[in-house]
Amino acid sequence: MPRSALCTLGLCAGLLAACGGEEPPANDTPAPTVGDLESQGQLPTLDRSAGLAGPDAGGNGIRDDIDAWIAGRQATPELRAALAQLARAYQASVVRGSQDAAAALDAAAQSGQAISCIMTHSASEAEGMQAMSVLRKMTANTRERVQAYLAYARALDGAVMAVSDKDGCDAQ
Secondary structure (H helix, E strand, O other), X not given: OXXXXXXXXXXXXXXXXXXXXXXXXXXXXXXXXXXXXXXOOOOXXXXXXXXXXXXXXXXXXXXXXXXXXXXXXXXXHHHHHHHHHHHHHHHHHHHOOOOOXXXXXXXXXXXXXXXXXXXXXXXXXXXXXXXXXXXXXXXXXOHHHHHHHHHHHHHOOOOOOOOOOOOOOOOO
16 A cells, blocks of 8 residues: 555544544533632632731631631530630631741640540531531631641641640630
């Protein structure tokens, strides 16, 4: 077979293979954005303002968006108080924990107490772990806050802390 015929045959075979066959067309519906999910109530609306602290109109050491998330949870008053305690501790770890080792240790001690309190008042270990994970993600929700949280974690590198055998809850 002449060389030009082989090239033509190869080109045709390649074009036919590229046609793809009978696969259904791809879904052209765009994926929902974070803003869409927030406006639909499927995700909490989070503060993304500049700065580490964010708005705290109540002055309780908890960002307003996280305060609203805690208030909206179907939980016992004791668990909501424990979540607020951990939210304050996580906020301290982001805002002050990266300043020096002493501030980081103080924030870590607060977090440890709050975690004990959450685990005491959660219906299950999984529920407590999930709530802690969500709070941490909500607290470190901007690049600046993530970097501060990582600096806090670096400041704790090698630290040893005692864990209380009490429930860890702040006095109510």
